[in-house]
Amino acid sequence: MRTTGTRPLTADDVVEEAVRIVDAHGADALTMRRLADELGVAVTSIYWHVGNREELLDAVIDHLIEEMGTVRARGRGSHERIVTLAHGLRRTLLARPQLIALAHERAQTTRMFQPVQAAIARELEVLGLTGADAERTLRALQVHVVSSVLLERTVDRLGTEDPVDALDLFGFTLDAILATLPPHATDPS
Amino acid sequence: MRTTGTRPLTADDVVEEAVRIVDAHGADALTMRRLADELGVAVTSIYWHVGNREELLDAVIDHLIEEMGTVRARGRGSHERIVTLAHGLRRTLLARPQLIALAHERAQTTRMFQPVQAAIARELEVLGLTGADAERTLRALQVHVVSSVLLERTVDRLGTEDPVDALDLFGFTLDAILATLPPHATDPS
DNA sequence: ACCTGAACACCGTTCAAGT
DNA sequence: ACCTGAACACCGTTCAAGT
Numbered sequence: 001m002r003t004t005g006t007r008p009l010t011a012d013d014v015v016e017e018a019v020r021i022v023d024a025h026g027a028d029a030l031t032m033r034r035l036a037d038e039l040g041v042a043v044t045s046i047y048w049h050v051g052n053r054e055e056l057l058d059a060v061i062d063h064l065i066e067e068m069g070t071v072r073a074r075g076r077g078s079h080e081r082i083v084t085l086a087h088g089l090r091r092t093l094l095a096r097p098q099l100i101a102l103a104h105e106r107a108q109t110t111r112m113f114q115p116v117q118a119a120i121a122r123e124l125e126v127l128g129l130t131g132a133d134a135e136r137t138l139r140a141l142q143v144h145v146v147s148s149v150l151l152e153r154t155v156d157r158l159g160t161e162d163p164v165d166a167l168d169l170f171g172f173t174l175d176a177i178l179a180t181l182p183p184h185a186t187d188p189s
Numbered sequence: 190m191r192t193t194g195t196r197p198l199t200a201d202d203v204v205e206e207a208v209r210i211v212d213a214h215g216a217d218a219l220t221m222r223r224l225a226d227e228l229g230v231a232v233t234s235i236y237w238h239v240g241n242r243e244e245l246l247d248a249v250i251d252h253l254i255e256e257m258g259t260v261r262a263r264g265r266g267s268h269e270r271i272v273t274l275a276h277g278l279r280r281t282l283l284a285r286p287q288l289i290a291l292a293h294e295r296a297q298t299t300r301m302f303q304p305v306q307a308a309i310a311r312e313l314e315v316l317g318l319t320g321a322d323a324e325r326t327l328r329a330l331q332v333h334v335v336s337s338v339l340l341e342r343t344v345d346r347l348g349t350e351d352p353v354d355a356l357d358l359f360g361f362t363l364d365a366i367l368a369t370l371p372p373h374a375t376d377p378s
Numbered sequence: 379a380c381c382t383g384a385a386c387a388c389c390g391t392t393c394a395a396g397t
Numbered sequence: 398a399c400c401t402g403a404a405c406a407c408c409g410t411t412c413a414a415g416t
Contacts, residue, residue, distance in 0.1 A: 151336040154293055
């Protein structure tokens, strides 16, 4: 809630309140009328600041991605560093289920991968992977992280008695992808 | 459109018309009023047959999955047969974008994997994989197929100049997963 | 530049009433 | 058993009007 002073409303005020509602109650709960109420303003004034609901939701995605702290690589070997980056991003994203749902709805999923993209590309270069090969591995990792997170957020409970743990499954395929990479010269393996 | 006779409306009539609308114009276009109009009936009569919109959408998913033809394994080796099953399911699902979107929205994604589940499990058994190990590989393949398809339907064009082909990417990770499997005794490798 | 109320064209759902 | 119209409580958006 913005301060109750006489300062005029800004687009940022609107987006921040929208983020608050989406975070707390999901994207469906973000109606223009509710948003206006929460801001203590007429519905129509929202439109002056953010255009319409579509544009507002895109702004909300941007805001949520910016809020995500930087994911850091750990360990010495590049394989290990990539594993920690992938797991780190997965964890960070799963903590923001509304972002995941929203980004998917609005076909903006790949933007969720950006916070680690450069870091992983750097590690691939250390491994001597460049050009099309690096591109392909990078995309494979992107699809794996983003889509796993996408799916994990919507699993219907399977009929099976002995459910496989999602984290374990994530690591399994991640390892399989990394096994296609060349071992690093200074890798202690 | 059902025949214009005096026969009373059935739940199947409603679901079939709903499938038609979803297939042609997407799930958003499926409003109770439009559906009623298309059936030449009052809105309220829909509720008598299918409960409400939620239940109707679940029925639509069931219908769409049933409509999907059986995916068949090809080739002699189990590795090859699993590859063809995975690719076949992927192709079949991608031909039904509305199913994918709908199933995801309604947290029913894993049902899309059912048409090939038993067939893949059989191949894993041939490879000597049983119990928890088989379960894990099966789930990894499920996550891979379903989530790839999920993501592929919503890719925002990436900024990169030289886009990696989605099919190639799918095969790349699929191969990586299969590389973790034991080679079959009678496999001609 | 910023905000308002009224109005339009939609939604899903309920319910009492008809045959 | 099956279908109806009226009504309720919502939506997003536009637009002319205010300051």
